[in-house]
Amino acid sequence: MSVARFWRQQVQRYNLVGNHCRNCDEYYYPPRTTCPFCRRNGEMEEYKFSGKGELVTYTIIHSAVEGFEHQTPYVLGIVKLEEGPRLTSQIIAQPEDVNIGMKVRPVFRKLGESGDKGMLHYGTKFTPA
Amino acid sequence: MSVGIVSYGTYIPKFRIKVEDIAKVWGDNADILSAGLMVNEKSVPDLDEDTVTIAVEAARAAICRSSLDPSRIEAIYTGSESHPYAVKPTSTIVAEAVEATPEMTAADFEFACKAGSAGMQACMGLVQSDMADLGLAIGSDVSQGAPGDALEYTAAAGGAAYIIGNKEEEMVAIIEDTYSFTTDTPDFWRREGMPYPEHGGRFTGEPGYFKHVLGAAKGLMNKLGTSAEDYDYAIFHQPNGKFPSRVAKMLGFSKEKIAPGLVVTRLGNTYSGSCLMGIAATLDQAKPGDRIFATAFGSGAGADAFSFRVTDKIDKIRDKAPRVEELLANPVYMDYAMYAKHKGKIRRA
Ligand SMILES: [Zn+2]
Numbered sequence: 001m002s003v004a005r006f007w008r009q010q011v012q013r014y015n016l017v018g019n020h021c022r023n024c025d026e027y028y029y030p031p032r033t034t035c036p037f038c039r040r041n042g043e044m045e046e047y048k049f050s051g052k053g054e055l056v057t058y059t060i061i062h063s064a065v066e067g068f069e070h071q072t073p074y075v076l077g078i079v080k081l082e083e084g085p086r087l088t089s090q091i092i093a094q095p096e097d098v099n100i101g102m103k104v105r106p107v108f109r110k111l112g113e114s115g116d117k118g119m120l121h122y123g124t125k126f127t128p129a
Numbered sequence: 130m131s132v133g134i135v136s137y138g139t140y141i142p143k144f145r146i147k148v149e150d151i152a153k154v155w156g157d158n159a160d161i162l163s164a165g166l167m168v169n170e171k172s173v174p175d176l177d178e179d180t181v182t183i184a185v186e187a188a189r190a191a192i193c194r195s196s197l198d199p200s201r202i203e204a205i206y207t208g209s210e211s212h213p214y215a216v217k218p219t220s221t222i223v224a225e226a227v228e229a230t231p232e233m234t235a236a237d238f239e240f241a242c243k244a245g246s247a248g249m250q251a252c253m254g255l256v257q258s259d260m261a262d263l264g265l266a267i268g269s270d271v272s273q274g275a276p277g278d279a280l281e282y283t284a285a286a287g288g289a290a291y292i293i294g295n296k297e298e299e300m301v302a303i304i305e306d307t308y309s310f311t312t313d314t315p316d317f318w319r320r321e322g323m324p325y326p327e328h329g330g331r332f333t334g335e336p337g338y339f340k341h342v343l344g345a346a347k348g349l350m351n352k353l354g355t356s357a358e359d360y361d362y363a364i365f366h367q368p369n370g371k372f373p374s375r376v377a378k379m380l381g382f383s384k385e386k387i388a389p390g391l392v393v394t395r396l397g398n399t400y401s402g403s404c405l406m407g408i409a410a411t412l413d414q415a416k417p418g419d420r421i422f423a424t425a426f427g428s429g430a431g432a433d434a435f436s437f438r439v440t441d442k443i444d445k446i447r448d449k450a451p452r453v454e455e456l457l458a459n460p461v462y463m464d465y466a467m468y469a470k471h472k473g474k475i476r477r478a
Contacts (some may be wrong), residue, residue: 042421069477071176072469094461108185108226110177120213122181122222128421 013123020047029085051106092127103129132301138190144173167370171285171397175298175355187290194450201259202229208244221406243427252293268401274324285397310344317428342389345432357381359448366406366426367393410453
């Protein structure tokens with residue numbers, strides 16, 4: 001990922017900042033510029049999610065992409081935040097301790113790095129609450 | 130204007146390795162080692178944890194404990210000997226992650242194991258002179274010991290964060306005073322680009338740790354006109370269990386007074402986090418009115434002594450973030466092979 005692209009997404013990764021449409025009461029993560037339901041009538045405001053949520057589904061990664069080989073096996077899951085949005089995240093737990101429907105909370109972790117010389121990327125992952 | 134701790138927070142990774150599992154690999158006698166060091170096990174970071182992630186978790190715990198508005202934090206100093214970048218501050222990442230940016234100052238500190246306490250002193254100066262509303266000082270490390278080196282038995286991971294302020298009604302502990310003792314001593318160092326530190330053999334004990342800890346501790350007690358009897362608890366830098374126990378005895382502190390803060394036996398040496406973790410573990414159980422004495426030490430070498438008086442506020446906010454005992458509980462143990470992978474000592478080809 002480019003330095004500029006990561007930097008633009010930094011705030012929303014560090015703190016799960018998305019948005020909320022005051023018109024239809026929907027929540028969005030990652031943030032959108034306009035409400036896809038209300039379009040021009042949408043009233044978007046910045047919203048910081050608490051990060052509390054539950055695990056909707058997950059898979060155990062045994063064969064990882066470059067840069068993550070040393071972390072296998074690890075759990076990749078879809079988390080549904082209390083306010084509604086779903087997001088994909090690594091779940092910090094032993095694979096045998098993970099089950100669908102379990103409550104999760106956010107943790108601050110290293111997401112990856114751009115080789116030995118590049119930037120380190122940090123952000124939010126989830127762990128059993 | 131008075132100065133004190135407004136809040137504190139800590140973080141310890143959940144993984145541990147036992148001294149006996151390290152000793153097995155190198156053919157050392159685990160019983161002799163554990164007894165000599167007074168360390169039974171040490172913390173190990175997860176594969177995606179480093180000094181930055183630990184600093185952020187500790188800082189968030191401190192903010193959560195006091196429920197304060199993070200934009201009031203106008204200075205952040207992170208002390209570590211394992212900052213992940215050679216150039217680019219850990220403290221700016223922490224600042225962004227706790228939402229204290231952009232009207233603030235930040236810098237990283239480095240002074241072996243006392244970089245965190247040096248950050249506390251810098252924050253004291255800023256808030257006492259009213260240059261900042263609140264300051265955040267953090268000690269965080271994921272320290273490395275070379276495979277087979279004596280330091281490998283104790284080099285651990287963890288961090289502690291302190292929010293320093295100048296409004297007495299907000300403080301959980303008033304900082305009565307601080308005093309430092311510093312000289313140029315070659316007891317421990319790591320050159321730029323080298324993965325593991327070197328230590329100066331006979332320089333580590335008497336001319337390093339003891340001379341400086343005693344210098345700072347006695348200096349502060351002289352300045353305040355206090356002695357060990359005036360304090361309910363004491364914490365000294367914990368590279369192992371033996372050094373702080375011996376220095377406490379030399380200064381007249383009983384075993385009971387250092388027991389709550391002596392977390393090294395189950396945690397290892399968290400370097401910049403070491404003394405600050407001990408202070409946090411002590412605040413976790415101190416009562417209003419208690420006086421706490423602490424001295425951090427960093428090789429190279431210097432020591433920072435502090436005298437604290439606990440206020441009524443402690444009982445109101447203590448339980449809003451995990452206690453050190455909770456972070457030490459229920460660890461996940463790993464063997465040496467998994468530990469070597471977590472510490473980057475072995476990598477997939
Ligand atoms: Zn809408």
